[in-house]
Amino acid sequence: MNTLPAQSDALLDIRDLAISFKTDEGKVRAVDGVSISVKPGQIIGVVGESGSGKSVTMQSILRILPGNAIVERGEILLRQSRNGSDAEVVDVTQINPNSKRMRSIRGGEVAMIFQEPTASFSPVYTIGNQMMEAILLHRDVNKPEARTIAIDMLARVGISNPERRIDQYPFEFSGGMRQRAMIALALSCNPSLLIADEPTTALDVTIQAQVLELMKDLQRDLGMAILFITHNLGVIAQIAEEIVVMYLGTIVEKGPTREIFHNPKHPYTVNLLKAIPKVGQSRTRLAAIEGNVPSPLERPTGCIFHTRCSQRTHGTCDVYAPKLTQIGPDHTTSCFLYE
Amino acid sequence: MVKFLLQRVLGLAVTMFFVSIMVFAIMELPPGDYAERYAFRKFSGTGVTLSEADIQSIRVDLGLDKPPWERYISWIGGIITRFDFGPAFAFETSVNKVIGQRIWLTLAILFSTLILTYLIAIPIGIYAAIRRHSIADYSLTVFSYLGLALPNFLLALVLLYISVTAFGSSVGGLFSPEYANAPWSFAKAVDLLQHLIVPTIVLAWSATALQIQTVRATMLDEINKLSVAAARARGVPETRLLLKYPARLAINPVVSTIGFDINRIFSELPIVALVLGLPELGELLIKSFLDLDMFVAGAILLILTFMIVFMNFLSDIVLAMLDPRVRLQGG
Numbered sequence A: 001m002n003t004l005p006a007q008s009d010a011l012l013d014i015r016d017l018a019i020s021f022k023t024d025e026g027k028v029r030a031v032d033g034v035s036i037s038v039k040p041g042q043i044i045g046v047v048g049e050s051g052s053g054k055s056v057t058m059q060s061i062l063r064i065l066p067g068n069a070i071v072e073r074g075e076i077l078l079r080q081s082r083n084g085s086d087a088e089v090v091d092v093t094q095i096n097p098n099s100k101r102m103r104s105i106r107g108g109e110v111a112m113i114f115q116e117p118t119a120s121f122s123p124v125y126t127i128g129n130q131m132m133e134a135i136l137l138h139r140d141v142n143k144p145e146a147r148t149i150a151i152d153m154l155a156r157v158g159i160s161n162p163e164r165r166i167d168q169y170p171f172e173f174s175g176g177m178r179q180r181a182m183i184a185l186a187l188s189c190n191p192s193l194l195i196a197d198e199p200t201t202a203l204d205v206t207i208q209a210q211v212l213e214l215m216k217d218l219q220r221d222l223g224m225a226i227l228f229i230t231h232n233l234g235v236i237a238q239i240a241e242e243i244v245v246m247y248l249g250t251i252v253e254k255g256p257t258r259e260i261f262h263n264p265k266h267p268y269t270v271n272l273l274k275a276i277p278k279v280g281q282s283r284t285r286l287a288a289i290e291g292n293v294p295s296p297l298e299r300p301t302g303c304i305f306h307t308r309c310s311q312r313t314h315g316t317c318d319v320y321a322p323k324l325t326q327i328g329p330d331h332t333t334s335c336f337l338y339e
Numbered sequence B: 001m002v003k004f005l006l007q008r009v010l011g012l013a014v015t016m017f018f019v020s021i022m023v024f025a026i027m028e029l030p031p032g033d034y035a036e037r038y039a040f041r042k043f044s045g046t047g048v049t050l051s052e053a054d055i056q057s058i059r060v061d062l063g064l065d066k067p068p069w070e071r072y073i074s075w076i077g078g079i080i081t082r083f084d085f086g087p088a089f090a091f092e093t094s095v096n097k098v099i100g101q102r103i104w105l106t107l108a109i110l111f112s113t114l115i116l117t118y119l120i121a122i123p124i125g126i127y128a129a130i131r132r133h134s135i136a137d138y139s140l141t142v143f144s145y146l147g148l149a150l151p152n153f154l155l156a157l158v159l160l161y162i163s164v165t166a167f168g169s170s171v172g173g174l175f176s177p178e179y180a181n182a183p184w185s186f187a188k189a190v191d192l193l194q195h196l197i198v199p200t201i202v203l204a205w206s207a208t209a210l211q212i213q214t215v216r217a218t219m220l221d222e223i224n225k226l227s228v229a230a231a232r233a234r235g236v237p238e239t240r241l242l243l244k245y246p247a248r249l250a251i252n253p254v255v256s257t258i259g260f261d262i263n264r265i266f267s268e269l270p271i272v273a274l275v276l277g278l279p280e281l282g283e284l285l286i287k288s289f290l291d292l293d294m295f296v297a298g299a300i301l302l303i304l305t306f307m308i309v310f311m312n313f314l315s316d317i318v319l320a321m322l323d324p325r326v327r328l329q330g331g
C-alpha cells in the first residue's frame, strides 16, 4: 500500500494540507496549506478563533470529515510503529476511509476527544460498554480482560469506585467526570497520538484546571503525543511545548510556547495574547480582536489577516500573500513585517 | 424500574377509570329513555298498546330506575368480573355475542397492520437517512408522499381489482365461499390470512408512509450527533456504528406513537371494511350509534380506548427498555 520509508522522526507530519467544502453557496476553503509536524510524545497546542479550521484539520487526520469535504492537496504522514522497531509511514489521505486499515488507526493509533463530553457519549449505553467497544476493537483481549482494562483506566483518570461507575450511564456522571471518562476511553488503547479538540472548553474553570493537570500527568506516564486544540492561549500555555496559531485555515505563526508568549511576531498572535481571558473569566471566547472573522466564502486576497490588521500596508498586504519566514530555530511566521 | 412499572400500571388503571366514566356518560347521552326505545322496538307493529306502568316495569326489569352511579357500577362490574358487556337490544342478544367475532377480526387487522408498518417503515426509514440525497432516498420520499395522498378506499378498490383479475381470488369478506361454513382447518386459516392481506396492505400504506418520514428524520438527527462521530473516531465499523447508535434511537418515536397509530388505523378501518365487505368493529360502532344501541357502542368504545391506553402503556415500557434515561430518571 501507500507506505513510504520513514524519513523523519516525526510521528505525524501534515504537509501543505488543503481542504474545501462543497456547499450550496459554493466551494468553501476551510484549510489552506497547513503543515504541522508532531514528534512522538510532544504536546502541540493549536490555537485560533472560531472557524480557523482547527477541527477540520484534526478530523482529516482520522478521515472523519463530513461527506461534503474534499481534501484538495497535501499529505498526512503517520508513522506506524508496528511490531516494535520497523516503523512505516503511511499517507492517511491515501487510505480508503472505510477500510480496516483506517479503522485500526482510528482509536488505535490516533485517539480523539471532543469539546462536549456530554454529547460524545451515547446516552443509551453505559460508559463501560462504550469503553470496552474501543478496547475490544483494538486490543487482542476478551471481554473480561477488556473490562479490567477499562476499570483500571477509569481509576487512572481519577474516577473513584470505578467497578461501580463502569456500569453507569453517561448522564449519571458530572461533566468533568464524563471528560475524564472520555480521556480514559481514548487512552485505553495506548494511542501514540491523542487529538484533544477543545477538551476543556465546556468545563468549569476549576474542573478545567484539573483535567489539564490530568492530561499532563497521563502524557508523562503513557508517553503519547497530544495535539491540543483550543481558543484559549492561557490554557495552552499550561500544557503545550509548541504552539501553532491558525487563522482562516492557514498557519500564521508557529513556535515554541515560550517564544510565542515572549516574542510573538504576527499581529494576529499579538492580538490573541492581549485577549487572553483574565482569571475568573477564562470561559469567555476570544472576542477582543477588532473586527470579525471574514466569511469563509469571501477569503481576503493577499494576507488573509489584512482586513483586521492595524499594521497593514496598502498595495502589499491586500495584494500579495506573505511567505513563511524563519524567526528563530523553530519559530516561523507569515507576515510582511518580517520578510 | 419496579417503581417505574408500578407508576405506569397505576396510571393505566386511573386512565381506564376515567375513560370508563366518559364512555358511560356517552352511553347516557342520547335523548329519550332506554326503556321507551326498548318497548317501542319490541312491540311496535304488534298492535300491543303499552301503558306508562308497563314501561315502568320494563324500566325496573332492566334496572333503569336505579341512579346512574349504580348502573355504572353494575355495568363496569359485569365487564370486569364476568367480561360481560351487557345486552345488545337491537339484536336481542348480548353485546358479547354481537361483537365477539368482529373483535378478533379487528384486532387481527390492527396488529397485522402495525407489524407490517413497522417491518417496512423502520428499515426503509433508516436506509433512506443513510443514503440521504441519493436516488433511492428521493424515490422513497415521493413514494411515501403518494402513500399519504392516496385515499384508502381507492387503494382498496385497486388492490381488490388486481387480486381478483390477476390472482383470481375472492378478496371480499373474510372467507372464500367454500370455507365460509366449513369447520376450522388449516386450509381455512390460510384462507382467512389471505383475506387479511389486502386490508392490511391498504391500512399499512399511509401509516408506513408517515412512519418512514419519522424514522428518516430522527435517524438524520441522530447520525449527526457527536456521540456517533466519537464512536467513528474510535474505529467502530460503519454498519455496526449506524445500527448501534443512531438506528437504535430512531425507533423511539415509532414506539412512542403506537397508540396514535392504532387510533388512526381504527378510524380508517370502517371505510376499508366497507369496500372489502369485512365485518369489523368500526362499522358496527357507527351502526350502533345510529340504532342507539348504547351497550354495543359503549363496549366498542371501551375496548378501543383500552387498546390504545394499553398500547401506550406498553410503548412506555418498551421506551424505558430502549432508553435508560427514561428508565433511571423516571421519564
Ligand SMILES: Nc1ncnc2c1ncn2[C@@H]1O[C@H](COP(=O)(O)OP(=O)(O)OP(=O)(O)O)[C@@H](O)[C@H]1O
Pocket: A021, A022, A023, A028, A029, A030, A048, A049, A050, A051, A052, A053, A054, A055, A056, A057, A066, A068, A231, A296
Ligand atoms: N460540514 C461543513 N460544511 C461546510 N463548511 C464547513 C463544514 N464544517 C466546517 N466547515 C467550514 O470549515 C471552516 C473551519 O471549521 P472548523 O470547525 O475547523 O473551525 P474551528 O477552528 O474548529 O472552529 P471552532 O473553534 O468554532 O471549533 C469553517 O469556517 C466552516 O465554514
Ligand SMILES: [Mg+2]
Pocket: A054, A055, A056, A197
Ligand atoms: Mg472546532
